[in-house]
Amino acid sequence: MHNFPVPYPNELIYSTVARASIYHGITSPKQLLDEVFNNRKVIATLDLPCHLQSLSEQLQSTGRFSLEELIYRHTMFPLYAPFVTEPHRTRAIQLMARRSQGAVHLLLGVAASRVKTDDRLRYCSACLKDQTQKYGETFWQRNWFFPGLDLCPEHGALHLFRVGTADHRHQFHALNVKPETSLNAGISNPDLLRLAQYASKLIDMEPDGSPSFSQWTAFYRDLAVDFGLCRGRHIKHDEVYALVSNTFQRKSLNQLHLQINSATDTCWLKSIFRKHRKAFSYLEHGVVWQTLLPNLSPEEIIKRVRQMKPNTKIFVPTTSQQTAINQDLQSKRQLWEQAVLEVGVTAARKNGTGKALYAWFYRNDRAWLLHFNARHQQVRSIPQQKADWRQRDLMIVRRLFSVLQANEIDSFAPRLSANYLLSQLNNKSTVEKNLDKLPLVKSFLQRYSETITEYQLRRLSNACIQIYRDTGQLKNWVILRQAGLSKERLTADSQRVLAELRFF
Numbered sequence: 001m002h003n004f005p006v007p008y009p010n011e012l013i014y015s016t017v018a019r020a021s022i023y024h025g026i027t028s029p030k031q032l033l034d035e036v037f038n039n040r041k042v043i044a045t046l047d048l049p050c051h052l053q054s055l056s057e058q059l060q061s062t063g064r065f066s067l068e069e070l071i072y073r074h075t076m077f078p079l080y081a082p083f084v085t086e087p088h089r090t091r092a093i094q095l096m097a098r099r100s101q102g103a104v105h106l107l108l109g110v111a112a113s114r115v116k117t118d119d120r121l122r123y124c125s126a127c128l129k130d131q132t133q134k135y136g137e138t139f140w141q142r143n144w145f146f147p148g149l150d151l152c153p154e155h156g157a158l159h160l161f162r163v164g165t166a167d168h169r170h171q172f173h174a175l176n177v178k179p180e181t182s183l184n185a186g187i188s189n190p191d192l193l194r195l196a197q198y199a200s201k202l203i204d205m206e207p208d209g210s211p212s213f214s215q216w217t218a219f220y221r222d223l224a225v226d227f228g229l230c231r232g233r234h235i236k237h238d239e240v241y242a243l244v245s246n247t248f249q250r251k252s253l254n255q256l257h258l259q260i261n262s263a264t265d266t267c268w269l270k271s272i273f274r275k276h277r278k279a280f281s282y283l284e285h286g287v288v289w290q291t292l293l294p295n296l297s298p299e300e301i302i303k304r305v306r307q308m309k310p311n312t313k314i315f316v317p318t319t320s321q322q323t324a325i326n327q328d329l330q331s332k333r334q335l336w337e338q339a340v341l342e343v344g345v346t347a348a349r350k351n352g353t354g355k356a357l358y359a360w361f362y363r364n365d366r367a368w369l370l371h372f373n374a375r376h377q378q379v380r381s382i383p384q385q386k387a388d389w390r391q392r393d394l395m396i397v398r399r400l401f402s403v404l405q406a407n408e409i410d411s412f413a414p415r416l417s418a419n420y421l422l423s424q425l426n427n428k429s430t431v432e433k434n435l436d437k438l439p440l441v442k443s444f445l446q447r448y449s450e451t452i453t454e455y456q457l458r459r460l461s462n463a464c465i466q467i468y469r470d471t472g473q474l475k476n477w478v479i480l481r482q483a484g485l486s487k488e489r490l491t492a493d494s495q496r497v498l499a500e501l502r503f504f
């Protein structure tokens with residue numbers, strides 16, 4: 001075919017073939033196969049297509065799109081390649097170059113995997129908008145097709161659907177959905193979204209050789225040692241389970257068909273920490289990496305695995321190695337201390353490494369962990385109290401106003417001195433000592449506490465009102481007796497007012 005379309009970045013090669021049919025106005029699937037592949041038996045395969053050599057040749061004029069580039073940038077191959085053996089990886093590439101008749105899927109373990117692939121087409125509305133803006137047309141994007149995930153790593157929920165069945169094995173369907181105005185609906189499961197983001201890094205990795213099974217075995221063995229998950233030569237599977245369950249909700253693992261059950265000896269999570277005899281899927285590796293090494297990229301991890309010495313002996317701590325284990329404990333303690341001092345216990349428990357450390361300490365060194373955390377929480381509670389002064393100020397003033405109101409009604413209440421008002425509170429001495437931090441309380445006391453004259457006048461006037469109502473006359477000694485005051489103790493101002501009252 002002349003003018004075979006150039007694949008867009010991250011476009012599935014399936015999608016490019018489908019676009020070719022649109023460009024050239026070819027409606028018959030068989031005719032398209034003839035024109036593009038010169039072979040009517042090609043099966044339209046989304047994830048791991050074959051006959052790629054002929055497409056690479058058709059794209060020769062671009063100076064790009066070698067067979068390897070097509071496979072690594074425009075198929076799902078990189079999700080499988082690092083996890084199968086090197087002979088399987090190279091054999092799969094050979095098969096994808098020409099014809100395979102299903103052998104690629106067998107070779108890469110797709111068929112036998114717990115992670116189910118399905119043939120539904122899928123798209124992300126938000127990505128469609130981006131594509132239209134950038135390229136003026138839409139295409140099937142590779143990162144919508146992560147097996148088992150059904151999520152766009154950038155925007156979450158996808159639209160999934162099946163197309164008609166007639167002769168569909170040979171039909172390449174072009175994406176001809178109009179970008180919707182609405183964004184993707186629903187909230188995506190954060191566990192699965194995290195895995196989708198990990199998958200999009202994995203799928204963008206540069207082509208490279210695969211580690212051997214014994215390297216994978218050694219890597220997981222080392223990982224268990226690093227995280228204190230070994231007792232002698234035995235893996236503490238229960239602790240591995242606890243860590244994974246802390247990181248991934250049960251429903252997420254169920255959705256991936258990667259349930260974990262520590263009682264089952266054949267559980268994948270046990271097998272991955274044992275001698276590797278078969279390839280594990282990108283999701284099985286991903287779940288463990290996201291639990292234990294959330295800050296490392298898949299590239300960094302796989303590079304580390306490639307450097308593993310294949311015949312690493314199984315780790316058995318001797319007494320001399322016990323020192324190393326103690327050192328490991330010390331460095332773990334330091335890591336936790338540092339994290340807590342930086343962000344506090346609660347935040348430290350939430351980030352990836354902190355979460356794993358916390359879980360580890362909780363099982364191995366709980367007394368130390370609880371002691372350290374308790375001490376630390378005390379230290380942090382002081383600034384919190386300081387911040388409470390404003391709130392306290394408001395609460396105390398409210399309480400003082402109600403004391404004031406109750407006493408004003410009571411004609412014979414004692415003098416409402418600052419001291420008396422404060423004594424009506426439960427925390428008099430704290431308030432007295434901290435008046436500078438309580439500006440509202442301070443100005444309340446200045447404004448509403450009674451001077452001696454004000455106090456005497458309140459009692460005198462209340463007594464006058466009562467006596468006048470009862471007898472119709474006001475006599476000095478009757479007023480003073482009723483008010484509970486003696487003539488000698490009256491202030492000059494009070495005496496003057498009393499004299500005036502009597503002449504009303």
Ligand SMILES: [Zn+2]
Pocket residue numbers: 124125126127128152153154155156
């Ligand atoms: Zn998207």
